[in-house]
Amino acid sequence: MLTLYKYGSVWDVLDISPFCSKVEVYFRLQKIDYTAQIANAQKSPKQKLPTVRLEDRVICDSSVILAHFESISDHPLDAGMSxxxxxxxxxxxxxxxxxxxxxxxxxxxxxxxxxxxxxxxxxxxxxxxxxxxxxxxxxxxxxxxxxxxxxxxxxxxxxxxxxxxxxxxxxxxxxxxxxxxxxxxxxxxxxxxxxxxxxxxxxxxxxxxxxxxxxxxxxxxxxxxxxxxxxxxxxxxx
Ligand SMILES: N[C@@H](CCC(=O)N[C@@H](CS)C(=O)NCC(=O)O)C(=O)O
Structure with missing residues (x-):
């Protein structure tokens, strides 16, 4: 079970925070199922969003989140880059x-x-x-x-x-x-x-x-x- 804690979508953007949008774009590109939940940044471990909860693990920071999913993916998006x-x-x-x-x-x-x-x-x-x-x-x-x-x-x-x-x-x-x-x-x-x-x-x-x-x-x-x-x-x- 994967939950993405974010600010929320508005107008034509996935989230008012581009960092949260970035994670959602990655999940969509990799067809990773997730539940989105609007959250209070001040209550997250680093007082910033996005964070994700994957089973009992919390991962903060969009780049750390992407790096984690790249590392466990059978088809990482960055595979083969020089x-x-x-x-x-x-x-x-x-x-x-x-x-x-x-x-x-x-x-x-x-x-x-x-x-x-x-x-x-x-x-x-x-x-x-x-x-x-x-x-x-x-x-x-x-x-x-x-x-x-x-x-x-x-x-x-x-x-x-x-x-x-x-x-x-x-x-x-x-x-x-x-x-x-x-x-x-x-x-x-x-x-x-x-x-x-x-x-x-x-x-x-x-x-x-x-x-x-x-x-x-x-x-x-x-x-x-x-x-x-x-x-x-x-x-x-x-
Ligand atoms: N390096 C972080 C930056 C995340 C970030 O700056 N999030 C902002 C929103 S765009 C935030 O939650 N700010 C809350 C605060 O500073 O109180 C990442 O890549 O996730």
Whole structure:
């Protein structure tokens, strides 16, 4: 019995957290049966989601989760990759998860116009956790303060809005150049990096916040087409 603890799906994304989406994408690609459960990050062992429970074992962190399932799979997605391919995939994973993530998070949580649209999704999460409705607005405000503090601590939040948008655009353009006209991120075969790439691109493209970051992503046709292809591959209803 496998349970994935996550935040919850909203709009066209599998989860409001791209890290939770990444794990779901991997499970779908590998046709692994799981039950999804909305959970409180603060109650998870590392105070972050996703985590999974597999029988009596709890595994935290999306990359550790994928590594575990790769290690026990008869058909690991990354089987047969060369050391060079693995190192490129690792570098792109860091670019998506350690850099683009903070740009996209800033766009959602800091920009007032985006926040008006994002806030109800956050309030919905607090509702799904079973917290009393009169507290949702307060918790959303606290969460916003906390996330902006962590984006500032990471460093991205110290730049001006124009600089942050430019950093995000540069990353998206680099990703677009590397993806080129390949079917999947590393070529013709879907790999674990595709779970990351799709989750983090979809978190920008498949959300209703009409930000400059989304406009840049949409202006790069191969990124849009890649997301559509991945969506079909994992059968996310559109
Ligand atoms: N390295 C972790 C990152 C997970 C992560 O940052 N999750 C965020 C949501 S996107 C979280 O749960 N944050 C809760 C908090 O910081 O309080 C992974 O790959 O799973």
């Amino acid at each position: 050391p060079l391919e693995l190192s490129i995939a690792q570098a792109y994973r860091a670019l998506f998860e350690e850099k683009l993530y903070f740009v996209a998070a800033w766009v959602r949580w800091a920009d007032d116009k985006a926040w008006v649209i994002y806030r109800p999704a956050i309030m919905q999460y607090f509702g799904q956790l079973g917290l009393p409705s009169f507290l949702h607005s307060f918790f959303a405000k606290m969460a916003r303060k906390q996330v902006l503090k962590s984006i500032h601590a990471q460093g991205i939040g110290r730049h001006s809005p124009a600089e942050i948008v430019a950093i995000g655009a540069d990353i998206l353009k680099a990703v677009s150049v590397f993806l080129a006209d390949k079917t999947y991120f590393m070529g013709e075969q879907v790999r674990t990096i595709d779970a990351t790439a799709y989750a983090f691109l979809s978190a920008i493209i498949d959300v209703p916040m009409e930000t400059a970051l989304k406009q840049t992503a949409l202006s790069l046709p191969n990124l849009r087409e890649y997301c559509e292809r991945m969506k079909r591959k994992i059968e996310v209803p559109t």
